[in-house]
Amino acid sequence: MPPITLASTYAQASPGEHQGFEYTRSHNPTRYALERAVARLEGSHLTDSDDASFGGFAFSSGMAAISCLLDTLSAGDRVLAMDDLYGGSHRLFRQVRSRSQNLQFDFADLSNPDAIKDAVTDDTRLIWIESPSNPMLKLADLQEIANVARDRGILCACDNTFASPMLQRPLELGFDIVMHSATKYLGGHSDVVAGMLVTGDATLAERIRFHQNSVGSILGPFDSYLVLRGIKTLEVRMNRHCENASAIADMLASHDRVRSVIYPGHPNHPQHELACRQMRLGNNPAGGGMITMTLDTDLEGCRRFLEAVQIFTLAESLGGVESLVNHPAIMTHASVPEKDRAALGIDDSLVRLSVGIETLEDLMSDLQNALDAIG
Numbered sequence: 001m002p003p004i005t006l007a008s009t010y011a012q013a014s015p016g017e018h019q020g021f022e023y024t025r026s027h028n029p030t031r032y033a034l035e036r037a038v039a040r041l042e043g044s045h046l047t048d049s050d051d052a053s054f055g056g057f058a059f060s061s062g063m064a065a066i067s068c069l070l071d072t073l074s075a076g077d078r079v080l081a082m083d084d085l086y087g088g089s090h091r092l093f094r095q096v097r098s099r100s101q102n103l104q105f106d107f108a109d110l111s112n113p114d115a116i117k118d119a120v121t122d123d124t125r126l127i128w129i130e131s132p133s134n135p136m137l138k139l140a141d142l143q144e145i146a147n148v149a150r151d152r153g154i155l156c157a158c159d160n161t162f163a164s165p166m167l168q169r170p171l172e173l174g175f176d177i178v179m180h181s182a183t184k185y186l187g188g189h190s191d192v193v194a195g196m197l198v199t200g201d202a203t204l205a206e207r208i209r210f211h212q213n214s215v216g217s218i219l220g221p222f223d224s225y226l227v228l229r230g231i232k233t234l235e236v237r238m239n240r241h242c243e244n245a246s247a248i249a250d251m252l253a254s255h256d257r258v259r260s261v262i263y264p265g266h267p268n269h270p271q272h273e274l275a276c277r278q279m280r281l282g283n284n285p286a287g288g289g290m291i292t293m294t295l296d297t298d299l300e301g302c303r304r305f306l307e308a309v310q311i312f313t314l315a316e317s318l319g320g321v322e323s324l325v326n327h328p329a330i331m332t333h334a335s336v337p338e339k340d341r342a343a344l345g346i347d348d349s350l351v352r353l354s355v356g357i358e359t360l361e362d363l364m365s366d367l368q369n370a371l372d373a374i375g
């Protein structure tokens, strides 16, 4: 195990003659170990070098990671973003960076390959996508987006939080940057908040390293250790998340209290074929651990369901070993303007499940009991 190096500074033999580390905001051995590990998991080719340009960067939160990436852009630059996004990303784009940095954000349904070409402008500098997206679990065709971006010399970045590098590695399909809320599957135990950026491009890596150090929202050594520790079981956990979620999606799809189920691994998902191609665990298609569903009831019925669950915990966040349930309209996506929520289908009876690794039968009966409680 790498030691948790808590030193903020390092002794120098003579001015400028240091031991490889000078000051922990700039570099820290524990954080380096995590940054290298995630860069390797995402397939960055920069991990072999010994210097600071190895392509992985750890931040104090997922939002800090996205902020740092936006800091590499210049005032006035245009960003094309997927319309369905994590609520916090939406808020950062619309309510902070469009004002403080004068960035111009265009939103489009990038799950539709034709929409990408129409939505890209001559000034677009960055394409930002989530796949699967939060909370509607729309997929973007990563290969297709990388091709459009490359043809036009636009950077493209993927928030890979929902899939994790176990299911898909966007860099291998031509993406420039991958971002993670390591708070979720990478950490995996709901006990740390952390964010990551990864690139396979040396020039971009240097630029991100410069901004990470300049802006300073780095991940601390102890938190770096927690994420590293979580990653050791990432593959085992993802296997179980996918297995449990797939069985639960089947059960929900035939339940009369459930109007619709959205799960990339279920044949009724409109992009199931893309999901089978793009999201894989080992040699098999894998739909991930997230399920979104619309209950066949109103807000009050929805509340009865959410208050009745016993093993699922009603809480924000996702990707931990314990199952969580969330009401996007009131909880995670409250900061998305109501008319945008309506356009995306985030209504009062929409519920998002983060399926954990508990015994499947327990999760099934918990959901069935809570669905019965709708009345």
Ligand SMILES: *Cc1c(COP(=O)(O)O)cnc(C)c1O
Pocket (backbone or CB within 6 Å): 061, 062, 063, 064, 086, 088, 089, 130, 134, 159, 161, 162, 180, 181, 182, 183, 184, 193, 194, 195
């Ligand atoms: C949670 C989340 C974020 C934000 O990450 P934090 O670690 O909470 O700052 C960004 N994107 C997605 C998809 C998320 O789920």
